[in-house]
Amino acid sequence: MGVVIIGGGQAGFQTAASLRLEGFEERITLIGDEPHVPYQRPPLSKGFLLGKQEQRHAELRPAAFYETQRITLVTARVAAIDRTSRRVKLDSGEHIEYDTLVLATGARNRMLPYEGVCYLRTLGEATEIRQRLAAAQDVVVIGGGFIGLEVAAAARTLSKQVTVIEGQPRLMARVVAPVVSEYFRGQHENKGVDVLLNATLYGIREREVLLRERTSRPADLVIAGIGVEPNVELARDAGLPVGNGITVDEYLRTPDERIFAIGDCAECPNPFAQMCVRLESVQNAVDQATSAAKAIVGRGAPYAAVPWFWTDQYDIHLQMAGLPVGFDQIVTRGEPESRKFSVFYFRIGKLCAVDSINRPADHLAARKLIGAHTALSPDQASDESFDLKTAS
Amino acid sequence: MPKITYISHTGTTRTIDVPVGDTVMEGAVQNGVDGIVAECGGNCQCATCHVYVEEKFLPLLDPIGEDQDAMLDTTASPRKSNSRLSCQIHVKAELDGLVVHTPPTQQ
Numbered sequence: 001m002g003v004v005i006i007g008g009g010q011a012g013f014q015t016a017a018s019l020r021l022e023g024f025e026e027r028i029t030l031i032g033d034e035p036h037v038p039y040q041r042p043p044l045s046k047g048f049l050l051g052k053q054e055q056r057h058a059e060l061r062p063a064a065f066y067e068t069q070r071i072t073l074v075t076a077r078v079a080a081i082d083r084t085s086r087r088v089k090l091d092s093g094e095h096i097e098y099d100t101l102v103l104a105t106g107a108r109n110r111m112l113p114y115e116g117v118c119y120l121r122t123l124g125e126a127t128e129i130r131q132r133l134a135a136a137q138d139v140v141v142i143g144g145g146f147i148g149l150e151v152a153a154a155a156r157t158l159s160k161q162v163t164v165i166e167g168q169p170r171l172m173a174r175v176v177a178p179v180v181s182e183y184f185r186g187q188h189e190n191k192g193v194d195v196l197l198n199a200t201l202y203g204i205r206e207r208e209v210l211l212r213e214r215t216s217r218p219a220d221l222v223i224a225g226i227g228v229e230p231n232v233e234l235a236r237d238a239g240l241p242v243g244n245g246i247t248v249d250e251y252l253r254t255p256d257e258r259i260f261a262i263g264d265c266a267e268c269p270n271p272f273a274q275m276c277v278r279l280e281s282v283q284n285a286v287d288q289a290t291s292a293a294k295a296i297v298g299r300g301a302p303y304a305a306v307p308w309f310w311t312d313q314y315d316i317h318l319q320m321a322g323l324p325v326g327f328d329q330i331v332t333r334g335e336p337e338s339r340k341f342s343v344f345y346f347r348i349g350k351l352c353a354v355d356s357i358n359r360p361a362d363h364l365a366a367r368k369l370i371g372a373h374t375a376l377s378p379d380q381a382s383d384e385s386f387d388l389k390t391a392s
Numbered sequence: 393m394p395k396i397t398y399i400s401h402t403g404t405t406r407t408i409d410v411p412v413g414d415t416v417m418e419g420a421v422q423n424g425v426d427g428i429v430a431e432c433g434g435n436c437q438c439a440t441c442h443v444y445v446e447e448k449f450l451p452l453l454d455p456i457g458e459d460q461d462a463m464l465d466t467t468a469s470p471r472k473s474n475s476r477l478s479c480q481i482h483v484k485a486e487l488d489g490l491v492v493h494t495p496p497t498q499q
Contacts, residue, residue, distance in 0.1 A: 286432075361465075
């Protein structure tokens with residue numbers, strides 16, 4: 001019995017580790033479908049591709065940790081959840097019983113309808129890309145979001161010819177303001193990356209990517225980073241509600257009080273978005289796991305952690321705090337030309353998000369300001385003589 | 393391999409051989425040293441790998457970067473002049489014998 005966690009990523013790992021920290025004594029079973037101990041994904045598109053980090057650096061804890069903490073790691077795919085008998089059925093036909101079930105099933109990459117395209121989510125995929133990068137000359141990256149741009153930066157750092165193909169009129173359009181998109185486009189172009197915006201993919205042939213504008217780019221390696229789909233099927237098949245993710249309340253609980261859902265796969269009421277959101281980030285995985293573990297041992301509180309994210313491209317460190325949902329005003333602090341600036345997003349006069357480029361102190365102040373709902377005016381935000389740290 | 397000694401706030405001492413190039417945080421996490429959480433995995437994003445470095449080793453460390461400086465202001469245990477994030481200390485031959493103290497709490 002005890003707790004069964006489906007998903008061996010950051011959220012699943014953290015749930016198990018936090019349960020023990022909270023003094024939970026019963027059985028913990030962590031089911032993952034990859035043949036590795038749980039590892040962190042962020043380095044895979046950064047230092048790992050550059051050969052600066054290896055698998056052991058990405059592993060969250062060594063194998064011995066799970067023994068000493070009495071966490072049973074099971075490598076398997078889950079076929080179904082039977083809520084009546086409170087059992088998880090594995091592909092092998094084996095059953096595992098639970099008192100409490102945590103769904104940390106994560107997400108999977110969206111795919112293109114072409115052969116020979118690489119995707120990056122798992123250690124196995126990153127290892128393949130790293131090997132193929134070594135032999136490649138012309139790399140085409142499809143998708144100008146975080147993953148695509150991190151891969152492009154790594155490939156360019158390794159002196160490859162790199163093209164980024166983005167369908168939107170700007171990079172990272174879903175998450176950052178135009179001034180930030182424009183800054184990153186400039187930085188990638190300065191490094192020699194061919195950034196194609198408003199571009200439509202027409203096809204992929206052997207060693208060539210075709211664009212609808214009757215142009216093409218040579219490619220001996222094509223990598224797509226075009227977003228993910230949450231893994232909601234197990235929950236849906238078990239009759240649990242699913243929207244843009246497995247739907248949970250502010251305690252991360254599904255309507256079945258014995259089943260929680262956390263991390264990339266879950267949508268949860270978010271006080272900073274004032275709506276239900278599904279977030280894909282380390283912060284969200286870790287904080288929701290910690291929160292669910294507390295709820296399981298009876299010390300739950302509504303989930304209200306400030307969302308934050310980061311991406312590293314070359315020597316540019318972009319940190320984001322809050323959620324720029326429905327913003328109607330933007331001010332900048334510092335000049336983009338100085339390579340250090342922050343963008344403050346306001347919604348009806350209230351600070352809702354801050355993007356910081358190589359300004360870590362702004363980012364940390366922002367996390368506090370947003371978390372405490374501290375009043376900050378756009379004038380104060382843009383005034384560099386105004387001390388954000390004191391205000392926070 | 394350089395030897396790094398980790399001393400907890402209760403006095404528990406572990407000495408670990410850490411490969412050159414790895415960080416003091418990685419040496420702890422990969423060997424199950426308690427007192428270093430490293431929630432963000434070594435990205436200088438969370439301040440849960442905070443350590444107090446024994447004074448005599450401070451001159452051998454790289455200067456505190458802007459990221460680390462900002463992060464150190466957010467540690468759960470008080471920041472002192474010898475506070476560092478162990479994910480930002482890369483082990484090198486000269487650091488053989490380094491002693492770090494882990495704080496009472498990281499979160």
